[in-house]
Amino acid sequence: MEHNSALLYRYSLVILVVGFATPIAIRWITKLPCASFIVDKINPYLIWPSTIGTYHVRPLPWLLGNAPTLGQAWYIGGFLLLNIILSCLSYWPVYPLPHPWGYNKRGEILAYAGYRTGEFAFALLPLTILFAGRNNILLWLTNWSHSTYILLHRWIARLFAIHTILHSIFLWAARVQTGTYNKDVKLPYWQWGIVGTVFVCVMLVFSLLWMRRFSYEVFLIGHIIMAILVIVGSWYHLILRFGKTGTHEYWLYAAFAVWAFDRLLRILRMVKNGVRKATVTEIGSTHVRVEVPGVRFSGKPGFHGYVYFPTLNPLKPWENHPFSINSTALLRSYGIGPHSPGNSLRRSPKEDGKIETKVTESHAHHDPGTTAGITLYVRKSTGMTRLLQKHASLITLLDGPYPNNPPSAVLSCDRLLLIGGGIGITGLLGFFRAHVDVKLAWSVKQIHAAVVQDLESAVSSVSDREIRIGERLDIRALLQQEVQAGYKKVGVVVCGPGALCDDVRAVAASLGRHEKTVFELEVDTFGW
Structure with missing residues (x-):
């Protein structure tokens, strides 16, 4: 039994370390001498193509999700294989000796598999949260994009759910074998385990692409609430069963620490950027230009930020969206801004006549003596963006800038x-x-x-x-x-x-x- 417990902790740590360290290892391997030649050769064959046709950014038919690229699939497939192997290796039953908990050989293996898959699920929880964060430390240590980590977050979350479900099934079957299920199911620790498992399954369904497309805000709020319920259920499931042993609950401490780190940095970024008053200029009927003064930004290519307009919809002040951001000073150097020439006529390639495109300007004061400030171009769509219109002083909060792919x-x-x-x-x-x-x-x-x-x-x-x-x-x-x-x-x-x-x-x-x-x-x- 001690051997099985030792392997449980060891294998769980292996899964976490491999999941975290693989992107770093790949990044540094590609920086080795002569590695660039090899990478250039294999990219078109083994990294860039999609696993399903040409689908990747586009969703699969019937909104089944987004197909990973081959490069992403290597990580997903390898990590899945590692989890399968470590879930199946090295079970040492005490049978034919009597088991102290009353298991026969089959029940004993089921119990060991249940404990191992449960521990693996806990080990995956910090990684799942990390990959979803805006302040994922791996974004700084590797050249993988935020979109890649979001896609991997979904796959690791599915693996977390599979381990959770298998944990529940295996231990249910083991308790049925010993005849103690009807008694155990009434115990508080077991009922909290049911709470956690149920909400994991609900999250699987409500995280499907059709739900995210139907209402992303509903999905996001529900996702956070259910994630909290999963963690709370897991906590009481552990504490009521084992107490604070200094082992199992550390995974939950780690998960909370990752989440808190991301949220704290978001708040600090917004505090650093301060409460700004943006100038909103209507560009035709479908777009607006938003100029946010005072934010120091280098103007380097490849950055985005998450922008809040809390007064646009007071009932949902937390709503925010990512936008590509550019230096206002850079755009002014091209002559773009409130005092640039207004209307002009452009010829449509499909029509012989000219069409007039109207640009409505908002003439606000801008300090010519500073290079601080960022500019966003926003297409009016759903959510808060549909409410954007000409405004001389719109309260704005910025979480960012964040880098996209390293250029x-x-x-x-x-x-x-x-x-x-x-x-x-x-x-x-x-x-x-x-x-x-x-x-x-x-x-x-x-x-x-x-x-x-x-x-x-x-x-x-x-x-x-x-x-x-x-x-x-x-x-x-x-x-x-x-x-x-x-x-x-x-x-x-x-x-x-x-x-x-x-x-x-x-x-x-x-x-x-x-x-x-x-x-x-x-x-x-x-x-x-």
């Missing part, structure tokens, strides 16, 4: 190709002056043409550009042009709708397998 790899290439779709251009603006050889390709729906007008001076600073209004970009032709131009290594950054991001990923992987040009791919998306 160093794409910026070290011979050529930088920026591909944007719609409001995704905001994730690319910071790259315009970050490289000596930049090409911009941007497609916008006709109804959103006012955004093109507002950003015209910034876009015009890129001499090699292709702007399409009302038309789709030909992604294969774009990347094929870079190959035909003879570039040895091309950095590709894409930010926009899921279909565009998935197309760029698929074409870059395809050309990377068959052409001499090496591509470095960065897909900027927000995972939810």
Whole structure:
């Protein structure tokens, strides 16, 4: 019995350490001499492609979820295999000697498997919470994106749920074998275990993509409440059964510490940024430009922030959304801002006549002697964004800035190709002056043409550009042009709708397998 207990703790620690350390190990392995050559070769084959067709950012049919890329699947598959192996290895029953708890050989193995899967579930809990956090320490230690960790969070959470359910089933079967189930089920520790297991199962159902799409705010609040109930149920399940032994409950301490660390840093970031009053400018009927003064931001490419407008909907002041952010000073250097030229006429590629796009300006005072301030472009959609309209002093809180994918790899290439779709251009603006050889390709729906007008001076600073209004970009032709131009290594950054991001990923992987040009791919998306 002591041997089984020792293995239980040892294997649980192995699972936690492997889950946490693998991204770090992969990051540092890729920095070894000559590793970049190998990475460039395997990316198009084993890392970038999706596991199911070209689906990744786009959800699978019937909103079944998001398919991982092959690179993400290697982590998921390897971690799942590790859990299966360690769940099955090295059970040492005392049979044929009498067991002190009255188990026969089958019941004894079931009990050991139940305790092990329960301990594994606890070991996965801190990792599950860590991967979901905005202040995930692995974001600082690796070059993996927040979207990747969110996807891995879902898979590890499913594994946590499987261990929890198996723990309940195995111990139920073991108690049935000894004939003590009817007595045990009435005990408080057992009932709290039922509470935890039930809410784990409910979380599985309500975390499906269709629920997140139906109402993300309802999902998020429900998700947090149910997670608290799972942890509370787990705590009383442990304490009422074993007391504070200095072993099992440490997993719950670790889980709470990870959660508290993330929440504390969010609060500190917002306190540091302070309560700001933003200027909101309407850009046509579908978008707004939000300028938040006073926030110190370097203007480097590849950052996002979570923005709160607490007075927009007083009943839900906690509502926030992630947006790509850019330095206001950088945009002003292009002539973008409240005092830039107003209306202009642009020709639609599908129409012979001219159409007028209206930009309504809000003329607020801006200090010309500071470079502090950030600017967001927001498409009015659902939730709080639909309430945004012209405003000279909108109370704003900012949690951020947070980095997206590290841009160093794409910026070290011979050529930088920026591909944007719609409001995704905001994730690319910071790259315009970050490289000596930049090409911009941007497609916008006709109804959103006012955004093109507002950003015209910034876009015009890129001499090699292709702007399409009302038309789709030909992604294969774009990347094929870079190959035909003879570039040895091309950095590709894409930010926009899921279909565009998935197309760029698929074409870059395809050309990377068959052409001499090496591509470095960065897909900027927000995972939810």
